[in-house]
Amino acid sequence: MTVYSIGDRARAFALQVASYRLKTTLATLTDEMASGETSDIGQRLQGNTQSLALIEARITLTQQFQRNASEAASFAKGIQDVLGAVETQTSTLGLSLVAEPFSETTSLLAMRADEVEQAFETVVSRLNGAVGGRYLFSGLNSDAPALTSGTAILDALVAETAGLTTANDVVQAVSDWFDAPVGGGGFLDVAYQGTNGVSQTISVAEGQSVEFGTTAADPALRDVLKGLATAALVGRGVLAGQYHEQRDLMQRGGQALLDNSSRLLAESARTGLTQQFIERAQAENSAADATLQTARNNLRIADPFETAGKLTQVESQLEMLYSVTARLSKLKLVDFLR
Template sequence: MTLNSIGDQARAYALQVASNRIKTTLSTLTQEVASGQVADVGQRVGGNTRALNEIEGRIQLAGQLRQNGQDAGIRLQAVQDMFDAVRLSTTELGLALATDPFNDQALLGTRSTEVANAFDSVIQRLNGTNSNRYLLSGEASDVAPLSDATSILDSLQAIVAPLTTAADVAQAVSDWFDAPAGGGGFLDTAYHGTLGQPQRITVGEGVSVEMQTTGASGPVRDLLKGLATAAILDRGILAGNVAERRELLSTGGTLMVAADSAVLGEMGRVGLAQQTVERAQVTGTSTLNTLERARGDIRSADPFETAAALTEVQSQLESLYAVQARLANLKLVDFLR
């Protein structure tokens, strides 16, 4: 009769290997039960991870597009809030300048100071930021779009100081604001953002929005033009000529009223961009949920199978411990009996 046996050290090593293997399997199964996902995805898909990789890539893209949409939505809403604040300080003032009779020198001076203060306030609001980015600078979001009100009025004062009629002053101010780039006007000396193609942000698959509104946009310039036309009187322009000063204030108010309608149109355009972002966000969220479900179907572990395997491994581990305990209690005297 042939007897096969192994030494104590070899037996201890074999038991240790078996114990480590069972503990590793137990840890893996415990992790799968806790996470609900298989530990070895490659084994689940039979080594063909192409489909899973494609899903992972689309999930990453969808997440980035959703983040883009959130950022764009925040910026667009900030522009809307900016214009709302600007209109609060200019709409009624423009109507008052265009319609109220000014026949008193002191009242004219008070009104011109009021407009100058409003001009300064509007410039500060239009130089507003969101997330440390200037909203109306185009691509140059790290640069304030507009010079301060004092600098703009200084430039205009140098131009209109020799003029003696309200019509000439208003025309000179208008020409300065409307001058094209390179013409030495507003775009060259007072606007510091970018011109040309607007910034385009992709917010969905095949969907993008343009951040068109800048300090150089027509409605913004028209509003500033109306304010500056009236505010320049605070620099002593047309001094002593009540009738011409009154006419210039009225002209500035009329320009502000017309610009208010243009600003409302610009806000409507921004609102359309907001709707585009919102629709893209809804579609993107639905797509992302679908992709995550598909990924989950591939990676998910069957809870019943995992629980059964876990029970079996626990039994194996208990049996191994029982064998180790039995072997540990063996004595040579008991063997020789």
């Protein structure tokens, strides 16, 4: 009769393999119970994982759209905040320059000129604002400020109006400088550093995108700078010694600010519509993501009752293995030879 047997080392190795297999299965089933998802998605879907891959691709795309929408919302809010602040500041200042009578003193006129110049510097600084490292009013050149410094702009205008002796001439010269086309040596060449006629486009949902075309070169914002600069030139010594001409120049600048107020409000309203569009896109993205997540979970879900049954079975097998191992460890040669 042929007797088959294995040695002690082989038996120990076999027990180790069985113990490792059961412990691995136990850990896998425990993770499934904790997460609610199956560990072997291929077996769960019987090898047909294409539908799951498509759903996960759509989830990734939807979440990217949502990140884009969040970035666009921050960008739009930054633009809206600047437009609101500029409109509030310039409308109040314009009204005071037009309606407030100046006494016949040069000191009061100088004080008002300094106030206007500070306002000009503030507006330029606001138009050079950025959100998330992207400048708001530079068009596609969002990595650089929209404008040079307020001081540089006023210096250029002082040189442009040198030798003029009437408020009318100064107003016309300032207007021509701001309205000059590219290549004309005016605002677009000297002061503005962004792009013209091209909008920033951001995709915020599938088939939906928003455009940000508001720049510091737009007429509404350019005329704000024009009105402020016209009045601020008094503080730079333009028409020096001609009090009435200087007073007229400041009032003309204030009137320009008031006349431009409606265009600033219209620009703000357009930005508000963009914000509403982005909010709707964010809501649609959230709903789509929730639906896709549910569909993915339904494909990946593990049956808790089946998992619990397998877990109990593996625990019983592991206990039995430990029991057998404990008995084998107590065997003696004398007992075997009896």
